[in-house]
Amino acid sequence: MLQKTIFVVLALALSIIPAQADIKKGSKAYLKQCKKCHGNGTKGASMKSQAEWNEAFADNAKVFKQWHAGTKGEKYVSSKKFSKFAPHLKDFLHEYGNDSGNVPSCG
Numbered sequence: 001m002l003q004k005t006i007f008v009v010l011a012l013a014l015s016i017i018p019a020q021a022d023i024k025k026g027s028k029a030y031l032k033q034c035k036k037c038h039g040n041g042t043k044g045a046s047m048k049s050q051a052e053w054n055e056a057f058a059d060n061a062k063v064f065k066q067w068h069a070g071t072k073g074e075k076y077v078s079s080k081k082f083s084k085f086a087p088h089l090k091d092f093l094h095e096y097g098n099d100s101g102n103v104p105s106c107g
């Protein structure tokens with residue numbers, strides 16, 4: 001009985017972890033997806049404050065998509081690649097927002 005409980009708890013924990021947003025994943029995604037248009041991660045994240053990043057990614061990244069509407073970034077923000085990585089990107093950008101006092105080590 002106890003073993004079964006432990007197994008269930010473990011299985012739950014393992015199924016939850018990969019779904020969580022991840023700053024490292026966000027930073028990798030930034031370098032792959034945003035850098036070509038916005039420069040390195042330090043520069044990119046410091047475009048906005050932490051509150052602005054929160055707002056930008058709220059409501060299915062509505063504000064973030066508005067920033068890119070009608071620009072060469074429009075196609076990217078409506079792509080699956082963007083929606084797949086958006087929670088990670090948000091975590092990374094928020095962590096290093098221009099009022100966070102944090103500077104990413106990966107550049």
Ligand code: HEC
Nearest residue numbers: 030033034037038044047048067068071072073076089093
């Ligand atoms: C294909 C090019 C392209 C890609 C990819 C792209 N952007 Fe943009 N982005 C733009 C353009 C063009 C604008 C509008 C003009 C500007 O402000 O530079 C813009 C605007 C923005 C703004 C608003 C700037 C302001 O002054 O208010 C932010 C913040 C931003 N992008 C962040 C990102 C992030 C983070 C990513 C990756 C998740 C990304 N962009 C991906 C081209 C791109």
